[in-house]
Amino acid sequence: MDAKRIIKKVAVLGSGVMGSRIACHFANVGVQVLLLDIVPKDTPPGDKKARNKIVNDALDFALKSNPSPIYLKSFAKRITTGNFEDDMPKIADCDWVIEVVVERLDIKQQVFETVEKYRKPGTLITSNTSGIPIHLMAEGRSDDFKKHFCGSHFFNPPRYLKLLEIIPTKDTLASVVDFLMEYGAKYLGKTTVLAKDTPAFIGNRIGVFSIMSVLHYVEQTGMTVEEVDKLTGPVIGHPKSATFRTNDVVGLDTMVHVANGLYKNAPDDEARELFRIPAFVDGMVKNNWLGSKTGQGFYKKEKGDGANQFYALDLKTLEYKPSQKVKFASLETTKAVDNLKERLRILVAAKDKAGDFYRSTFYQLFAYASNRIPEIADELYKIDAATNAGFGWELGPFEKWDALGVEDTVKAMEAAGNKPAQWVYDMLAAGAKSFYKVEDGKRLYYDIPSKSYKIIPGTEGLILLNNLRETNTVWKNSGTTITDIGDGVLNLEFHTKMNTIGGEVIEGINKAITLAETSYRGLVISNEGANFSAGANVGMIFMMAVEQEFDELNMVIKAFQNTMMRIRYSSIPVVIAPHQMALGGGCEMCLHADKVVAHAELYMGLVEFGVGLIPGGGGTKEFALRLSDELQDGDVELNNFRDRFLTIGQAKVSTSAYEAFEFGYLKKGRDVVVVSRDRLLAEAKQQCLQMANEGYIQPIPRGDIRVLGKQALGLGYVGANTMYSGNYISEHDVKISQKLAYVLSGGDLSQPSMVSEEYLLGLEREAFVSLCTEKKTLERIQSILTGGKVLRN
Numbered sequence: 001m002d003a004k005r006i007i008k009k010v011a012v013l014g015s016g017v018m019g020s021r022i023a024c025h026f027a028n029v030g031v032q033v034l035l036l037d038i039v040p041k042d043t044p045p046g047d048k049k050a051r052n053k054i055v056n057d058a059l060d061f062a063l064k065s066n067p068s069p070i071y072l073k074s075f076a077k078r079i080t081t082g083n084f085e086d087d088m089p090k091i092a093d094c095d096w097v098i099e100v101v102v103e104r105l106d107i108k109q110q111v112f113e114t115v116e117k118y119r120k121p122g123t124l125i126t127s128n129t130s131g132i133p134i135h136l137m138a139e140g141r142s143d144d145f146k147k148h149f150c151g152s153h154f155f156n157p158p159r160y161l162k163l164l165e166i167i168p169t170k171d172t173l174a175s176v177v178d179f180l181m182e183y184g185a186k187y188l189g190k191t192t193v194l195a196k197d198t199p200a201f202i203g204n205r206i207g208v209f210s211i212m213s214v215l216h217y218v219e220q221t222g223m224t225v226e227e228v229d230k231l232t233g234p235v236i237g238h239p240k241s242a243t244f245r246t247n248d249v250v251g252l253d254t255m256v257h258v259a260n261g262l263y264k265n266a267p268d269d270e271a272r273e274l275f276r277i278p279a280f281v282d283g284m285v286k287n288n289w290l291g292s293k294t295g296q297g298f299y300k301k302e303k304g305d306g307a308n309q310f311y312a313l314d315l316k317t318l319e320y321k322p323s324q325k326v327k328f329a330s331l332e333t334t335k336a337v338d339n340l341k342e343r344l345r346i347l348v349a350a351k352d353k354a355g356d357f358y359r360s361t362f363y364q365l366f367a368y369a370s371n372r373i374p375e376i377a378d379e380l381y382k383i384d385a386a387t388n389a390g391f392g393w394e395l396g397p398f399e400k401w402d403a404l405g406v407e408d409t410v411k412a413m414e415a416a417g418n419k420p421a422q423w424v425y426d427m428l429a430a431g432a433k434s435f436y437k438v439e440d441g442k443r444l445y446y447d448i449p450s451k452s453y454k455i456i457p458g459t460e461g462l463i464l465l466n467n468l469r470e471t472n473t474v475w476k477n478s479g480t481t482i483t484d485i486g487d488g489v490l491n492l493e494f495h496t497k498m499n500t501i502g503g504e505v506i507e508g509i510n511k512a513i514t515l516a517e518t519s520y521r522g523l524v525i526s527n528e529g530a531n532f533s534a535g536a537n538v539g540m541i542f543m544m545a546v547e548q549e550f551d552e553l554n555m556v557i558k559a560f561q562n563t564m565m566r567i568r569y570s571s572i573p574v575v576i577a578p579h580q581m582a583l584g585g586g587c588e589m590c591l592h593a594d595k596v597v598a599h600a601e602l603y604m605g606l607v608e609f610g611v612g613l614i615p616g617g618g619g620t621k622e623f624a625l626r627l628s629d630e631l632q633d634g635d636v637e638l639n640n641f642r643d644r645f646l647t648i649g650q651a652k653v654s655t656s657a658y659e660a661f662e663f664g665y666l667k668k669g670r671d672v673v674v675v676s677r678d679r680l681l682a683e684a685k686q687q688c689l690q691m692a693n694e695g696y697i698q699p700i701p702r703g704d705i706r707v708l709g710k711q712a713l714g715l716g717y718v719g720a721n722t723m724y725s726g727n728y729i730s731e732h733d734v735k736i737s738q739k740l741a742y743v744l745s746g747g748d749l750s751q752p753s754m755v756s757e758e759y760l761l762g763l764e765r766e767a768f769v770s771l772c773t774e775k776k777t778l779e780r781i782q783s784i785l786t787g788g789k790v791l792r793n
Contacts, residue, residue: 025188026078055083256281410424574593703754710750721734
């Protein structure tokens with residue numbers, strides 16, 4: 001990375017759906033942003049508000065959208081708005097100018113002509129185009145412009161989709177490409193993929209081919225919208241939105257635009273005919289049924305009889321019918337198979353309609369991907385990286401192919417008329433039987449020109465558990481694995497369903513701490529699952545409560561509390577690296593760490609109220625402790641108490657790691673945020689080693705926690721009763737609120753007092769177990785277990 005190049009300020013030209021959200025993501029990572037757009041027609045000079053109406057309305061719309069494009073609303077202050085006519089000279093202060101205007105070459109060239117008047121030499125200039133050839137946009141520009149110009153194709157929404165394609169021209173400096181590749185990965189948290197200047201680049205070329213092959217298969221076989229979405233979602237490691245719901249969200253017009261562009265601009269593509277738009281899609285476009293943006297697409301929702309009614313489109317008649325639940329025998333047999341690669345093998349071998357679908361679409365995809373090398377990429381890993389990051393797949397085409405067995409699959413593909421590219425046969429003939437392999441904890445890909453395996457560029461400094469588990473496992477049980485990640489640091493990962501915390505996880509935590517205290521320097525708790533942890537195993541709690549085994553339940557909660565306290569008071573540093581969901585017990589674990597290294601996309605919260613409980617694994621105690629540490633005299637004490645009380649009582653969940661600081665789940669000055677998911681474990685290990693190197697000293701349990709007693713308890717009771725009187729909460733909510741207030745205030749003490757952690761844990765455990773005896777709490781837990789719905793009884 002160019003050590004001299006620092007990005008302090010970015011100009012984003014164009015504030016539409018992509019421009020405004022790209023601006024937000026740069027603001028997310030701490031960069032100043034200048035967001036510009038056109039002036040509305042017939043607007044007089046000098047009326048700044050009117051002249052900036054388009055850009056301001058676009059940014060306001062983006063900031064109000066859900067899911068939010070920004071980590072924290074206050075980060076929007078890093079964005080300054082303006083217009084092309086009045087404010088273009090300000091780009092002279094910017095280190096990077098990103099063009100995101102309408103997809104017309106002539107307009108883009110006009111914008112770049114203006115940009116060239118004001119940008120200072122050496123400034124990066126990139127285009128977010130998804131379809132216009134990059135080299136055409138640079139025609140007629142200066143040498144300095146051309147050397148610092150390339151494509152930077154973000155996927156929508158930029159905050160959430162990880163793909164960033166960097167597309168250089170023959171004139172782009174190698175140092176510029178290297179800088180953008182590393183900056184995108186390290187600072188923007190992207191999977192940066194170096195692409196060639198070919199139609200639709202890599203992600204859309206392969207991803208849209210996959211969608212189009214499914215659409216044509218549906219047209220030929222008569223499969224329904226619901227059937228296809230059942231087969232192309234999480235069961236094969238794709239997002240829940242699968243095929244048709246994804247089209248509705250993205251917009252059918254967008255998919256048609258890319259497909260038409262590929263049909264037109266890739267005349268030599270052997271599968272070109274698959275980019276022809278099927279008749280039923282043409283009919284939908286004519287009817288303006290483009291998906292969410294027009295209120296209906298492959299699905300539509302209508303209100304009726306007080307509830308939402310969901311309809312799916314019959315692709316033969318183009319009429320809507322009530323959405324149907326579908327089942328396939330092969331899918332039923334894989335319900336208990338958690339390993340995705342194993343599941344794919346079963347599904348592709350299935351003898352039913354689902355098996356036919358998978359064989360047809362997978363074999364077409366594999367052949368197509370193999371034939372795109374070297375047209376769109378010289379290395380196969382780029383194709384997998386682009387589809388995974390751009391379309392949310394867990395496994396790209398070559399990774400799926402590896403899972404099914406390359407050699408056997410090639411034979412099946414030949415029999416089905418989907419012969420792969422010659423290089424695949426050459427690879428097998430050279431004795432290489434897979435596209436990827438792991439050596440010394442590093443993942444290698446098959447390099448076609450050299451017929452050898454090479455490390456994937458940019459992954460040298462990453463620590464990935466999938467690469468270490470086979471050789472570096474120190475201990476494991478049914479729900480956890482302890483791995484040696486080098487330099488005297490252990491990692492503990494969970495692999496229960498949703499990474500919930502039960503007996504096996506508690507055992508794993510204690511074993512990991514014992515091992516680390518005995519023979520290692522520190523412990524990191526992290527995993528590579530979809531979520532860090534969805535919390536305690538409420539099914540186990542429910543069964544104990546139903547069977548009235550309250551003494552045993554008390555012991556289980558005590559064991560959980562003791563384990564959280566062991567995380568806090570071990571003789572080695574314990575760093576926790578959460579990502580995505582860290583709820584309930586998963587949040588409580590983080591509250592007790594020496595340090596949290598959080599992924600920016602962190603949905604953290606103490607959510608026990610939703611199942612009729614209060615946090616019982618030290619979470620309520622920890623909020624009382626943190627309240628004590630921030631208390632001042634007078635009214636501020638009660639304000640702080642109220643804030644802590646409401647955070648738990650309203651089961652607040654952060655929408656980002658930065659919001660988790662606002663809610664008090666993360667500690668300012670102690671915990672850190674990492675934008676790159678791939679770098680999370682490496683950073684956590686580094687932080688752990690830093691504490692060890694600085695001479696980590698085992699903390700002493702706290703006995704100096706100041707609680708407010710009756711003063712705060714009364715506030716909690718009055719607040720709950722007021723909410724009940726206003727019909728905001730139920731009678732049972734009042735009871736839970738009173739229990740929560742009792743623990744947070746330290747009990748029915750006549751005056752503010754100093755208490756110990758053990759004292760508060762006792763109150764917390766007693767309140768938790770007593771709530772488990774309540775019929776309405778059990779009804780709430782049952783509602784979550786059976787339907788995943790929060791019951792407010």
